[in-house]
Amino acid sequence: xxxxxxxxxxxxxxxxxxxxxxxxxxxxxxxxxxxxxxxxxxxxxx
Ligand SMILES: [Zn+2]
Numbered sequence: 001x002x003x004x005x006x007x008x009x010x011x012x013x014x015x016x017x018x019x020x021x022x023x024x025x026x027x028x029x030x031x032x033x034x035x036x037x038x039x040x041x042x043x044x045x046x
Contacts, residue, residue, distance in 0.1 A: 006031050 008025040011032075016022050021037040
């Protein structure tokens with residue numbers, strides 16, 4: 001592939017096993033990303 005600027009299209013929202021909000025993105029080329037939003041007041045050490 002030549003230079004390609006990924007376009008992050010939001011695919012959906014979900015919740016992972018830790019209960020954090022996960023936003024999923026995908027480009028039409030097949031690249032995918034996931035952005036996690038930790039819950040406010042969460043305790044990372046648990
Ligand atoms: Zn792409």
